[in-house]
Amino acid sequence: MALSALKGLISPETFAHLTPLGGFEARVYTDGERVYKVYRPSEAHLAALEARRMARAGLGGFVLGVEEVAGQGVLITWRFPGRPFRPEAFGPKTLAALSHLFLSLHRLPEPGHVSREELLERLERFAESLFDVPQALSLIQALRGELDRVAGAERRFCHRDAWAGNLLLKEPGGEGPEVLLVDWVRSGGDDPARDLALLKTGSLDLLGEGAAREALFRLARFYPKEVRARLAFYVPLTYLHDLHWFRTKAPGGFQEALADKLPRAQSFFQDCLSRGSQTC
16 A cells, blocks of 8 residues: 555656665655655654654754655655664764754753653553563552652653664765664653653663663763653653553563563662662
């Protein structure tokens, strides 16, 4: 269905050279120079929404257009000469580029504040799905005790999905920025500490726990103390979200995820507490 939309949009010569790039919310293809992200009819409006959010993030120059073909929404962008985040390509230049990218995003104001109620709702949802994991329930209870401290943060513009597949690192000799975040559909107002936590759990953890923490703390040092302090809450919360996802969406991988992610969550929380004043 996605290909039929593109067949009516691009020339036969270009269509013949399309390469699929996968995708979850949408099907993604490239012709080598451009990327075509095709949303199904029920979500066709997301193509224009993503284009607007890319512009908000300062990436409007990558957007070539938004089309609707046979009821499907198509976002067309320039192809970035990069590959998904991988440890062997990570270095000081990557870290500096990540710092600049996230700081730039988090300077952009969004309406409202993060409420205690929404954070509590997440914890209750995780407790329900992890009801038979005592250590997870103990961590959830400890995070409940932090709600009054972390709630009320001003929302800033956040990507909110910085897992390795969405974080592209420039190939050697390529043009443009060192890093590029793609897939902006979930972006919006949130706590910058949560965005940094998602970066750690979704991408930086591929470096190994020690290197991931070092990279995270180097990024966080440019933020106000109160943002750094909230990492003690959001990093374990993000691991719990991952466990909730596996339990409800991919139960076959739950036990492996539990063995990996729950100890990371517990360790991060306890290590931050041991530093005093919940500061990481």
